[in-house]
Every structure is written in C-alpha cells, then in structure tokens.
Amino acid sequence: MVTAAADTLEGAVRPAPALSTGTIDIALLGLGRVGSAVARAVLDTPSSGSARLRITGALIRYPERRRDVRLPASCLLTDAAEIFARRPRVVVEVLGGIEPARTLVRQALESGIPVVTANKSLVAAHGDELRRIAARSGAPFLCEATVIAGVPFLGTLSRRPRAAAVTCIRGIVNGTSNYLLTQMTATRTLAAALAEAARLGLSEPDPRNDVLGVDAAEKLSVLLQHLGWGRVAPHALDVRGIDGVQASDIDAARDLGGVIKPVILAERSVDAVTAFVGPAFVPLTDRLASVDGSENALALRNGYGELFYSGPGAGPQATAATVLDDVFEAATADGGRLESRSDAPRLSAIEPGAPVTAWFVRLTAAEKLPPAADIADLLGSFGIWLQRSSSLPATRQDACGFLTLPVERARLDSAIGALTAAARCHASVYRALEG
Amino acid sequence: MVTAAADTLEGAVRPAPALSTGTIDIALLGLGRVGSAVARAVLDTPSSGSARLRITGALIRYPERRRDVRLPASCLLTDAAEIFARRPRVVVEVLGGIEPARTLVRQALESGIPVVTANKSLVAAHGDELRRIAARSGAPFLCEATVIAGVPFLGTLSRRPRAAAVTCIRGIVNGTSNYLLTQMTATRTLAAALAEAARLGLSEPDPRNDVLGVDAAEKLSVLLQHLGWGRVAPHALDVRGIDGVQASDIDAARDLGGVIKPVILAERSVDAVTAFVGPAFVPLTDRLASVDGSENALALRNGYGELFYSGPGAGPQATAATVLDDVFEAATADGGRLESRSDAPRLSAIEPGAPVTAWFVRLTAAEKLPPAADIADLLGSFGIWLQRSSSLPATRQDACGFLTLPVERARLDSAIGALTAAARCHASVYRALEG
Numbered sequence: 116m117v118t119a120a121a122d123t124l125e126g127a128v129r130p131a132p133a134l135s136t137g138t139i140d141i142a143l144l145g146l147g148r149v150g151s152a153v154a155r156a157v158l159d160t161p162s163s164g165s166a167r168l169r170i171t172g173a174l175i176r177y178p179e180r181r182r183d184v185r186l187p188a189s190c191l192l193t194d195a196a197e198i199f200a201r202r203p204r205v206v207v208e209v210l211g212g213i214e215p216a217r218t219l220v221r222q223a224l225e226s227g228i229p230v231v232t233a234n235k236s237l238v239a240a241h242g243d244e245l246r247r248i249a250a251r252s253g254a255p256f257l258c259e260a261t262v263i264a265g266v267p268f269l270g271t272l273s274r275r276p277r278a279a280a281v282t283c284i285r286g287i288v289n290g291t292s293n294y295l296l297t298q299m300t301a302t303r304t305l306a307a308a309l310a311e312a313a314r315l316g317l318s319e320p321d322p323r324n325d326v327l328g329v330d331a332a333e334k335l336s337v338l339l340q341h342l343g344w345g346r347v348a349p350h351a352l353d354v355r356g357i358d359g360v361q362a363s364d365i366d367a368a369r370d371l372g373g374v375i376k377p378v379i380l381a382e383r384s385v386d387a388v389t390a391f392v393g394p395a396f397v398p399l400t401d402r403l404a405s406v407d408g409s410e411n412a413l414a415l416r417n418g419y420g421e422l423f424y425s426g427p428g429a430g431p432q433a434t435a436a437t438v439l440d441d442v443f444e445a446a447t448a449d450g451g452r453l454e455s456r457s458d459a460p461r462l463s464a465i466e467p468g469a470p471v472t473a474w475f476v477r478l479t480a481a482e483k484l485p486p487a488a489d490i491a492d493l494l495g496s497f498g499i500w501l502q503r504s505s506s507l508p509a510t511r512q513d514a515c516g517f518l519t520l521p522v523e524r525a526r527l528d529s530a531i532g533a534l535t536a537a538a539r540c541h542a543s544v545y546r547a548l549e550g
Numbered sequence: 551m552v553t554a555a556a557d558t559l560e561g562a563v564r565p566a567p568a569l570s571t572g573t574i575d576i577a578l579l580g581l582g583r584v585g586s587a588v589a590r591a592v593l594d595t596p597s598s599g600s601a602r603l604r605i606t607g608a609l610i611r612y613p614e615r616r617r618d619v620r621l622p623a624s625c626l627l628t629d630a631a632e633i634f635a636r637r638p639r640v641v642v643e644v645l646g647g648i649e650p651a652r653t654l655v656r657q658a659l660e661s662g663i664p665v666v667t668a669n670k671s672l673v674a675a676h677g678d679e680l681r682r683i684a685a686r687s688g689a690p691f692l693c694e695a696t697v698i699a700g701v702p703f704l705g706t707l708s709r710r711p712r713a714a715a716v717t718c719i720r721g722i723v724n725g726t727s728n729y730l731l732t733q734m735t736a737t738r739t740l741a742a743a744l745a746e747a748a749r750l751g752l753s754e755p756d757p758r759n760d761v762l763g764v765d766a767a768e769k770l771s772v773l774l775q776h777l778g779w780g781r782v783a784p785h786a787l788d789v790r791g792i793d794g795v796q797a798s799d800i801d802a803a804r805d806l807g808g809v810i811k812p813v814i815l816a817e818r819s820v821d822a823v824t825a826f827v828g829p830a831f832v833p834l835t836d837r838l839a840s841v842d843g844s845e846n847a848l849a850l851r852n853g854y855g856e857l858f859y860s861g862p863g864a865g866p867q868a869t870a871a872t873v874l875d876d877v878f879e880a881a882t883a884d885g886g887r888l889e890s891r892s893d894a895p896r897l898s899a900i901e902p903g904a905p906v907t908a909w910f911v912r913l914t915a916a917e918k919l920p921p922a923a924d925i926a927d928l929l930g931s932f933g934i935w936l937q938r939s940s941s942l943p944a945t946r947q948d949a950c951g952f953l954t955l956p957v958e959r960a961r962l963d964s965a966i967g968a969l970t971a972a973a974r975c976h977a978s979v980y981r982a983l984e985g
Contacts, residue, residue, distance in 0.1 A: 265857065266713075267706050271706045272702075274878070276875065276878060277875045278701075278702050278875055405837065412858075418867075419862060420865075422700065422860075423858070423860040424858070426856060426858060427855035427856075436713065436854050437712070440712045440713055443710065444710065
C-alpha cells in the first residue's frame with residue numbers, strides 16, 4: 116500500500132526543471148486543514164485532465180506532526196526559501212493569519228509568481244497593498260475562496276464593471292454562527308449549541324472569530340475592496356457577535372414573522388457608506404431567512420437588479436476546489452489583469468457611518484410591562500414609530516417584541532434608555548432588514 | 551437639445567483611425583429592443599470610466615423605422631460589409647434568430663474579431679461550431695447574457711473546471727412562463743394571464759417560445775454546452791409547454807405542499823444524461839418554489855455542494871449591462887482562452903434519456919372518483935407507490951391529487967391509462983422535484 120502510494124506520488128515530487136506545458140507546479144504554504152485538502156485534491160486529480168497539477172513543496176511548521184495526506188518527506192519543508200527555489204508556477208497560501216503569510220505572499224508576488232490565497236484575515240488587512248504589488252509585477256493575486264468559499268463570484272465581478280456597480284450588500288457569510296443560531300431554537304443556549312457543533316466537527320477548535328463576528332467582518336472587508344468601495348479595517352466596522360443572542364429573542368422574532376440571522380450589511384450612497392456585521396432580524400419573506408446551517412449567501416444590488424449567490428460557505432473540500440480553480444486561472448490567465456481593477460489604484464480608506472434602519476426590540480420585565488399603548492406613546496415622544504408589535508396572550512405581560520420604522524440608532528438608544536428606566540425592564544435590540 | 555445631443559455624440563460616431571488605448575469600438579448587429587438598450591447604455595457611459603465605449607456602426611434592417619436611441623444617421627447601416635470595414639474591436643450580435651446572425655458571427659470570428667452575443671437560439675443551435683472557429687482564430691466568443699441575462703456565471707464556469715464539474719442542473723430560466731403560472735392562481739386562465747402580461751409589457755409580442763418551452767430549452771442547450779456535457783438540439787430535449795396547465799392543477803399542487811413551476815432539469819451519471827423542460831411540481835421547501843415573476847434561478851450540483859444563482863432573467867437593461875461587461879472582457883482579455891475549453895474540442899451529441907422521477911398526478915372525474923384505497927390498489931398493481939395524496943373534503947369526490955415515489959414515465963403512463971379508463975376520469979401528470 117505504501118509502495119503503491121509512493122509510486123503514485125513519484126511524479127508529484129520530482130523537483131524537475133522546465134516542464135511540458137500543461138503541468139502546473141504548486142508550492143503550498145501551509146498544510147493544515149485546508150492545505151491538506153488542497154494536497155489531497157491534487158493527488159486525486161487524474162493526470163489525463165486538461166492541466167496536470169503537481170505539488171513541488173509544502174511549507175510546514177511542525178515536521179514531526181502526523182498528517183493525513185500522503186506527500187513524501189522530500190516535499191515537506193520548513194524553509195520558505197527552499198520552497199521558492201523550486202520555482203513553482205503558482206504559490207498557494209493557506210497558512211492563515213497575517214505573518215508570515217504577508218511576507219511570503221509579498222515575496223512571491225514581487226518575484227512575479229502568481230499567488231492564490233484562502234486567507235481572509237490577510238486580504239482584509241493587506242489586500243490593497245498586495246493587489247498593488249501584484250499589479251506592478253504582473254503576477255495574478257487570487258482569493259476567490261475568501262468569501263463564500265464554494266461559490267466563484269469575486270473574480271467574475273472584478274472583470275465585469277457593470278455587474279460590480281453594487282450599491283447594497285446583504286449576506287450571511289459565516290456558516291458557524293448561522294448554524295449556532297439555527298440550533299439555539301432547540302438547545303436554548305449558545306453554549307449547548309457550541310458543544311453540539313464541536314461534537315459534529317462543524318466549528319473551529321477556537322470558534323471565537325465566528326461567534327464574535329470577526330470572520331464575517333473580514334469577509335465584508337474583502338468584499339468592499341473587491342467592489343471598489345474602499346479600504347476599511349475589519350475592526351473599524353460596526354461588528355457585534357452572536358454571544359448576546361437569547362433563545363427567547365429568536366422566539367420573539369418568530370412571533371413577528373422573522374428570524375435572527377448573523378448578517379453582513381452595507382449600503383453605499385453618493386457620499387456615505389454604512390456597514391454592519393452581526394445578528395439581525397430577517398423577515399421570513401427575505402430569502403436570507405431560509406439560508407440555513409453552513410450555507411452562505413450574498414445578495415448584491417446593482418443598477419439593474421439583485422444578484423443572489425449561495426452555496427457551501429466553508430469546509431476543506433469546497434475551499435480546496437475553489438483554490439485549485441484559482442490556481443488553474445492564475446496559471447493560464449493573462450497575468451496581472453486578473454483581480455487588478457485598472458492597475459489597482461490605492462483604495463481610499465472608508466469610514467462607515469450609522470445607517471437609518473428599522474429595529475427589532477424585545478422587552479422583558481421581572482414582573483409586568485406597561486400597557487402596549489403606553490410603550491408606544493413613550494417611544495412616539497422620541498419620534499420612534501412602530502410598524503408591528505407582537506400580540507401576547509393576556510396571561511403573559513412580562514415580555515413583548517416590536518419592529519420600529521427606520522430611525523437612526525442614537526435616537527433609538529435614547530428612547531430605549533428612557534423606556535427601560537421608566538418601565539424597569541430590559542431591552543434586546545437588533546437591526547431589522549426591510550421586509 | 552438636438553444640438554447638445556449631437557455634441558455629446560460627435561466622439562461616438564467619428565469613424566476615426568487608430569485610437570488611444572482605452573477606447574473600445576463596437577459594431578452592433580441589430581438595433582431592436584436589446585440593441586437599442588446596448589446603444590443607450592454606451593451613450594450614457596461617462597467617458598471618464600476605465601474604458602471608453604464607442605459605437606462605430608449599427609446594422610439595421612429598416613432604415614425608415616423610428617428608434618428611441620440617438621445614434622446619428624451615419625451610424626445606421628444596412629450593409630454588414632460596411633460595418634466590418636469600420637474595423638470594430640468587438641462585434642455585438644443582438645439580431646436574434648439564426649440567419650443572418652450565424653453568417654455574420656462566423657465572418658467576424660474568422661477575421662479574428664471578438665463577438666459578444668445575447669442570442670440563445672444561435673448559441674443553442676451553432677454554439678459548438680462558433681466556439682471552435684473562435685478557438686482557431688483566437689477571437690473570444692462570449693454569450694453570458696444567453697442564460698439568466700443579468701447574472702454572470704457562464705464565463706466563470708468556463709474558466710473553473712472544478713466548480714463546473716456539475717452533475718445536476720435545476721432551474722427556472724424563463725421569466726415569462728414563470729410569471730404566467732404565478733398569475734394564473736388569480737386570473738384562472740392562461741389566456742387572461744397572457745393578456746395581463748402583455749398589458750404590463752412583460753411578455754414578447756409573440757410569447758409562443760416562452761409558453762411552449764422553446765426559450766427554456768435553448769437555454770438548457772447552451773448550459774449543457776458550457777458545462778461540457780455535450781451537444782443537444784433543443785428540439786431533441788423532452789420539452790413541454792405550460793399551455794396545458796390548469797389553474798386547478800396549481801391549486802391541487804398547493805394542497806400537496808408544492809407549486810407548479812416552469813423548470814429545466816438535467817442529470818448526468820456515468821453513462822447517461824436525462825433532461826427535461828416544462829412545468830413541474832416543486833415542493834415549497836425547494837428554493838426554486840419561491841422564485842417568482844421575471845426572476846431566474848439556477849441550482850448546479852457539483853462535487854462539493856450546490857451553487858445557487860438567481861437574479862434578473864431578462865429585460866433590455868440587464869441584458870445590455872451583461873453584454874457590455876462581455877464587451878469589456880472580450881476587449882481586455884487574453885483572446886481565445888475565454889470560453890474555449892481546452893481548444894474547444896467538438897462536443898459529442900447527447901441523447902437525453904428518460905429519468906426515473908417522482909410524479910404529481912391530478913385526477914378529475916365528471917361525477918365521482920373511486921375511493922382513494924381503490925386508486926392506490928390499482929396503481930400498486932403497476933408497481934406505482936404513493937408518497938402523499940391530498941385529503942379532499944368528504945363533499946368533494948370529483949378530484950384528487952397525489953405524489954408518486956420515483957418511477958419511469960412509461961410505467962406511470964400504463965398505470966394512468968388503466969386508471970383513467972377504469973375510473974372514467976381525466977389525469978394531469980407533472981414531473982415532481984424531490985422534496
């Protein structure tokens with residue numbers, strides 16, 4: 116068995132000089148979950164295909180670690196210089212995190228070697244810089260797997276200015292937090308939903324970036340770059356985690372014809388960009404409401420309609436397939452044009468502002484809430500108007516939910532502050548997508 | 551006003567010699583609904599953009615016809631030779647139909663001029679031939695607007711072999727027939743729904759190709775080419791129109807938790823392709839069930855998940871935007887690589903077979919149907935098993951609906967033949983998508 120595997124692999128490891136056209140030599144930076152999946156997919160690709168793929172080296176940190184991919188020892192290197200010395204046709208960066216990924220990607224691009232990455236943290240933080248280096252050297256820099264890993268659309272929009280003239284972005288781009296909120300209707304607590312996700316292997320060992328909205332914020336930042344809106348650091352966005360969501364909030368949303376989903380939202384007008392990442396009330400009539408589990412979805416409104424994309428949002432297999440399609444594009448394309456919008460001008464930094472939006476509010480009191488009419492009166496005195504409120508059974512007066520008409524957050528906060536003080540109740544507040 | 555328009559246009563009509571990089575000269579073949587929208591979009595594009603577009607000639611059939619686009623007379627030509635003599639950078643074919651479109655597109659491609667077309671009839675019938683001419687001459691041949699006009703994905707899949715390794719296609723790709731079936735729940739007859747669509751300008755002057763499934767069949771044929779499944783003439787597909795659908799069929803589908811939608815379906819196994827175009831029972835839990843009106847949608851299952859695309863399916867504005875994005879790609883791309891999968895080998899002809907599928911059947915009798923148990927017994931004697939049947943009020947015994955387990959059509963037809971003869975009733979039969 117080992118012999119057979121070695122036989123199969125021989126062609127995949129010979130350092131080999133100039134090659135017949137049709138063979139694409141790949142250097143893998145990183146051999147973790149995604150890197151191993153990429154390696155397996157390369158080894159499983161029949162060589163009869165249109166282009167043969169070959170891994171000439173894989174950069175690893177821990178040579179002693181056991182790995183479930185049959186790359187021969189001569190391929191596993193701890194020194195990046197040795198990887199580059201084998202002159203790969205394409206570098207695939209799947210290290211994750213900023214360093215050493217940033218330095219190595221820069222190095223490859225500066226030497227004119229195309230780079231494919233699945234690393235959203237890197238692109239969110241330094242995509243603008245890397246894209247400009249790529250444009251200068253003429254080496255493609257592709258990152259299709261960074262947003263909705265399994266659905267190719269970023270590269271497409273980079274090439275198509277009219278489709279990419281997007282003014283509104285709505286989406287669910289973090290499968291883990293979406294799965295957790297879906298599960299919470301059954302498990303009742305986030306902790307129990309997390310335990311279930313871990314048991315099923317659906318969450319990362321450390322799910323904090325998913326729960327706190329960091330992963331989704333990075334993806335929104337990548338999207339804003341790709342659509343040419345500008346540069347924004349993920350931490351500069353209005354980001355909220357799902358850790359404050361109560362199962363009873365989800366129930367209350369359901370009473371008002373909606374569901375709580377972890378969304379990204381961004382709107383662009385002539386002079387302002389507003390953006391938000393976090394749990395929001397999504398009406399059941401909105402197609403995002405039916406995006407469940409690990410599926411991701413994105414609705415992009417442009418000058419002539421709304422483009423809707425959905426599909427597998429993560430997972431080593433989908434990510435590896437997308438990475439290898441990027442490798443194929445990078446190796447066969449006309450270099451720098453890909454992903455470099457008009458020679459990659461420096462994107463301006465954007466300061467997202469506060470949107471005027473509808474809100475979903477849930478009030479809970481230890482004992483009894485004031486009559487609905489009194490609540491509406493108090494909110495009205497702040498200029499907050501209700502579009503819908505939940506009708507509670509007469510026997511239950513300790514909780515209610517309502518949807519406001521669009522209003523800015525500051526005004527809502529003042530009103531809610533006055534209300535919770537006067538009525539001695541607690542309020543959960545969520546942004547609401549328009550129905 | 552006229553003077554101002556002439557001023558604005560001057561740059562757009564000067565036959566002009568060699569031009570600064572950044573200006574893309576377009577020859578328009580056809581100036582109908584889509585052609586005029588393309589011309590308007592070109593005239594409206596600010597020249598400050600990354601690439602300037604200019605129409606050097608538009609081929610028209612009737613010079614005397616009044617047009618709502620301000621192209622100067624010197625641009626309107628009835629002679630294609632004169633159009634080509636102006637040496638356009640890209641030819642845009644929006645004539646519709648096979649001839650003279652086919653001859654002119656061949657001519658352009660053979661001279662190495664990139665061609666963009668929105669003409670699905672042409673691509674369905676001759677896409678294979680035209681793609682091979684394009685691959686030989688190195689001129690791109692793009693047709694993104696032929697399927698879901700407003701959503702770019704065909705070109706993307708052409709470049710990405712792993713995403714494009716699709717084994718199952720499900721979609722709604724004809725907005726007119728989808729709109730008509732949606733309306734029929736209110737209007738009760740197809741004729742009334744057609745009149746309403748015509749009044750609102752939502753249907754073609756002659757909607758036969760939409761109603762009879764021809765338009766959807768052409769789109770499926772284009773898809774099968776693009777995904778590398780093979781060549782199939784639209785008329786060789788199993789195509790049914792929506793003209794046989796009764797409003798009461800739609801009601802009965804609703805009773806069983808579904809809706810009748812005009813779908814395309816194709817599945818590929820190791821040795822067979824099955825394909826279908828026509829009205830089908832779609833469970834409400836299927837995301838295709840909520841695709842309404844003029845929206846189009848496509849679900850493509852590949853090795854790692856299901857990619858779902860939806861958006862505007864037609865309309866001059868969406869089509870023009872997609873055509874111009876294709877122009878931009880064709881003019882800036884590395885020629886022949888686009889849309890030419892591995893040098894465009896001749897696609898094999900495919901003979902789609904009959905699938906084994908679930909069916910939705912609605913029975914109506916002039917007087918009274920046999921008891922449900924008797925119907926189930928008779929069907930069972932043919933090896934047809936029911937997964938669900940509608941429970942009718944005791945007062946109504948003249949109609950019923952049921953869903954079968956998957957079975958081949960021939961066996962279903964024998965059973966239904968025996969049943970309608972024995973019970974003296976009429977049967978409407980629809981393919982059912984799996985729930």
